[in-house]
Amino acid sequence: MDLKTYLKSYNIKVTKCRLKVLKILSDANDALTVEKIYKTCNDEGKIADLSTVYRSLDLFEEKNVVSKVDLGNGKYSYKIKGETHKHILKCNMCNKEIEIECPMDQVEEIIKNKTGFVLIDHELKMKALCKDCMDKANNEKKV
Structure with missing residues (x-):
């Protein structure tokens, strides 16, 4: 990857420091x-x-250009954004669906930073209600 062209494609002024930081991040596995x-x-x-x-x-x-992961205690880690897989969040009442980025990237970084363990696989199951259904359910409780 040509780092100068990459920065320019994001309308970022090219400086020596930015190039070096981007190179370090692009060379890193984690x-x-x-x-x-x-x-x-x-x-x-x-x-x-x-x-x-x-x-x-x-x-x-x-x-x-990068993802910032909160590791807790005011510490963060950074990595270049790449292709990440998505999850579908579906409302249990109306079946409305939205696509979200996988939140496990942040969890994986926190686990690795605090325990030294590296996730090799994950399964994520979420149940949700959309805002409209939550509002409807709350209004029905008030009546």
Whole structure:
């Protein structure tokens, strides 16, 4: 992947730091913390301060280039967005369906960060009511 073209395709101004951060993320197999990105970024010589790395990652998140995963305790990890599978959420009352991104990516990162375990498979079963059906059910309770 040509990183300069990739950044330009998202209307992101190309800088040395942004290219380095994007390269680090694209070379990684897993999501990385800001501290790991910063350390890797500067291992070969000072390229950016920590605040510049944070700003680059915030911009990448805003432009939908990376996923930011909350690990708890004010820690986050980042990875380049790729093709993720989706799940269908279906209302139990009216059968209305919507497609959502798999929330297990975040859960997987939290599990790995806290326990060292890596999920190799998951099954996700959710039951839901849409807002209209919830409102209808709540109104019926009031009567």
